[in-house]
Structure formats: structure tokens, C-alpha cells
Amino acid sequence: MKTVTCTAPVNIAVIKYWGKRDTGLILPTNDSLSVTLSQDILHSKTTISAAKEYSHDRLWLNGKEEDITKNKRMHNCFRETRALRQQMEQDAAQRGETLEPLSSYNVHVCSENNFPTAAGLASSASGLAALVFTLAKLFDLPSNMSELSRIARQGSGSACRSLFGGFVAWEMGSKDDGSDSLAVQVAPETHWPELEALICVVSDEKKGTSSTEGMQHTVNTSPLLQHRIKEVVPARMAEMKKAIHNRDFQTFAELTMQDSNQFHAVCLDTYPPIFYLNDTSRAIMKIIHEYNATSPDGKLKAAYTYDAGPNAVIYAPKENMREIIQLIAHYFPGSSDNYFVDPYKLFTSTQ
Numbered sequence: 001m002k003t004v005t006c007t008a009p010v011n012i013a014v015i016k017y018w019g020k021r022d023t024g025l026i027l028p029t030n031d032s033l034s035v036t037l038s039q040d041i042l043h044s045k046t047t048i049s050a051a052k053e054y055s056h057d058r059l060w061l062n063g064k065e066e067d068i069t070k071n072k073r074m075h076n077c078f079r080e081t082r083a084l085r086q087q088m089e090q091d092a093a094q095r096g097e098t099l100e101p102l103s104s105y106n107v108h109v110c111s112e113n114n115f116p117t118a119a120g121l122a123s124s125a126s127g128l129a130a131l132v133f134t135l136a137k138l139f140d141l142p143s144n145m146s147e148l149s150r151i152a153r154q155g156s157g158s159a160c161r162s163l164f165g166g167f168v169a170w171e172m173g174s175k176d177d178g179s180d181s182l183a184v185q186v187a188p189e190t191h192w193p194e195l196e197a198l199i200c201v202v203s204d205e206k207k208g209t210s211s212t213e214g215m216q217h218t219v220n221t222s223p224l225l226q227h228r229i230k231e232v233v234p235a236r237m238a239e240m241k242k243a244i245h246n247r248d249f250q251t252f253a254e255l256t257m258q259d260s261n262q263f264h265a266v267c268l269d270t271y272p273p274i275f276y277l278n279d280t281s282r283a284i285m286k287i288i289h290e291y292n293a294t295s296p297d298g299k300l301k302a303a304y305t306y307d308a309g310p311n312a313v314i315y316a317p318k319e320n321m322r323e324i325i326q327l328i329a330h331y332f333p334g335s336s337d338n339y340f341v342d343p344y345k346l347f348t349s350t351q
């Protein structure tokens with residue numbers, strides 16, 4: 001029996017992935033780029049044991065046993081990593097060496113998040129990244145992160161970006177087999193230590209429309225998405241990479257907010273429309289724009305972004321964070337029937 005435990009971080013996209021050109025292999029319709037958040041605050045933790053005595057694969061998610069056979073995406077990750085392990089075992093046998101036949105053992109997987117699942121906080125990204133990384137360690141696979149990102153992508157698209165720290169691009173690739181649809185690090189976490197992220201948990205309820213389901217409705221019905229993937233994202237990706245390299249917060253902030261807004265516009269352009277933002281989300285957007293307007297030199301001080309849920313992620317230079325936390329706490333001192341932003345639910349995190 002062999003047991004391995006690993007954690008993987010959350011990533012929050014600043015250029016959003018929304019739409020697949022291949023739903024089986026999880027191949028996206030555009031490139032995307034994200035910032036990986038510190039694991040100290042938000043992470044998924046996965047423990048996997050493999051033993052020849054286990055009669056079947058079993059899975060516990062946040063303490064509750066789930067039927068692993070119904071989870072096609074996890075199955076994709078098992079299949080891919082087991083195939084690589086099996087190849088290693090066969091290569092070793094040819095050299096006259098023996099490797100433990102782990103690829104033929106069943107596994108027990110136990111995975112948990114230390115934050116709300118499916119509330120638009122990228123739980124699938126960190127969860128599937130943790131699964132693939134732990135399987136890779138269990139099977140002693142060579143740790144080529146881009147190769148592992150190809151596997152994690154087949155668990156959940158955004159998971160491929162959680163295998164790297166810092167600033168990470170998922171290059172959509174053009175091949176039908178997905179072999180060039182991989183994540184690459186644009187810059188390490190040490191590159192821009194002044195940049196921080198603040199997560200405002202507006203709601204920790206499970207979202208109404210899952211990303212997977214929502215994005216395919218968008219692909220099938222939104223004319224605006226076609227404009228976004230052809231005209232907007234390619235130029236934005238280039239500009240965003242340049243802004244990150246130059247630690248240019250002005251451009252980074254502007255592009256981040258514009259891309260979040262266009263992603264939600266594309267959701268609204270979906271027919272029937274998809275709504276992820278609520279009144280609190282929109283109020284936070286307004287607060288950030290007003291806060292930016294108070295800047296004496298016209299320089300942006302903060303940027304918001306929202307994934308497939310109402311929770312705000314605010315990126316800002318460290319020097320502005322205290323002021324931003326005070327501002328949010330001032331406008332949302334407690335809870336009401338529909339929403340809350342409790343200061344204790346605010347996580348600050350250096351990327």
C-alpha cells in the first residue's frame with residue numbers, strides 16, 4: 001500500500017476561459033490567464049492510497065462518500081495517469097527491473113476544500129489539480145507540470161492553471177487531440193510580490209448554473225462570444241502578459257475589470273441569459289470604480305473580477321489593501337436576508 005497527500009491552490013482568472021471547442025477533451029475556445037492564490041488561505045487537499053487489497057476505487061469529497069463511477073472527469077484523470085504509470089512499469093520490466101504494479105491497484109481518494117465548494121471560488125480548479133498532482137506523486141510520474149496540466153485540463157479546464165504558482169496562461173492550442181492545450185507559467189509568484197488579492201464572499205451557496213453547463217449554452221447561442229474569442233481575447237492576452245512582465249498595475253487592472261465585465265456580458269447574451277452577479281456584486285463593482293476615481297493622479301488603485309458566481313475578487317497593490325478592506329466593511333457591516341460580506345469572510349492573500 002502507498003499513500004500520498006498533496007494540496008493545490010486556487011487560481012482566479014483575469015482573462016476568462018468560457019467556452020469549449022471539444023467538451024470531451026475539454027479544449028477551450030480561447031486562451032486564458034490567471035493568478036494563483038496563496039495555498040495558506042485557500043486550497044484543496046487530497047490524500048490517495050493505492051493497495052492491491054482494495055476491491056474498487058472509492059472517493060470521499062469533503063467527508064462524504066460519492067460514487068466515483070459517476071464522475072467521468074475524475075475517471076479521465078485516473079485513466080491518463082494510470083496509463084503513464086503502466087508505461088513506466090512496462091519500460092522497467094524491459095530493463096529487467098520491477099516496479100510495484102501500482103497502475104493495477106484500486107485507489108481510495110479523500111479530498112477536501114477549506115472554502116465553500118461550487119460558490120464560484122474555483123473549487124473544481126484546485127480540487128482537480130490536487131487530484132492530478134497527488135496521482136502523479138503516487139505513481140512517481142516525471143514532474144513535468146505542463147504535461148500534468150494536459151491531464152488536469154481533462155478534469156476541469158481551469159484546473160490546468162492551478163499546477164503553477166504566480167501568473168499562468170492556458171494556451172488553447174490548435175490540435176484536435178489537445179496535446180498542445182497546456183498551461184504555462186508567465187511569471188513566478190516572486191515576480192510581483194506587491195500584488196495582493198482579496199476575496200469577498202458575497203454568498204457561499206452553490207451556484208445555479210454550473211460553469212460547464214453555462215459555457216456550452218453560451219457557445220451555442222451567444223453572437224457576442226464569437227466576437228470575444230476572435231477579436232478581443234487574443235489582443236488582451238498579449239497586453240496582459242506585457243502588463244504582468246512590466247508590473248504595470250494600471251493596464252493589469254483595466255484589462256482585468258474589462259475582461260470580467262465582458263465575460264458577464266457574454267453570459268447575459270446567452271439565450272436564455274445566465275446571471276451570476278447579484279446586487280451585492282454590482283455594488284462592490286461600483287465601490288471599486290468610485291475608489292479608483294478618488295486617486296489623485298488618475299492611477300487605478302484596485303480591480304475587481306468575478307467568476308461564475310457573485311463573489312468578488314479584488315486585486316490591488318498591498319499598500320491599498322487595508323483601505324479597501326475598510327471600505328468594503330464600511331458598506332457591508334453585517335448580514336441581511338440576501339447577502340453578507342462579513343469581515344471574517346474576507347481572505348487576504350498574497351499570490
Ligand code: DP6
Pocket residue numbers: 012013015016017018026032124125155156157158159211212213307308
Ligand atoms: C468563469 O474550469 O469550472 O471560472 O472546464 O467545465 O470544468 P470546466 O469549467 P471550469 O470553468 C471556469 C470558468 C471561469 C473562468 C476561468 O476560470 O477562466
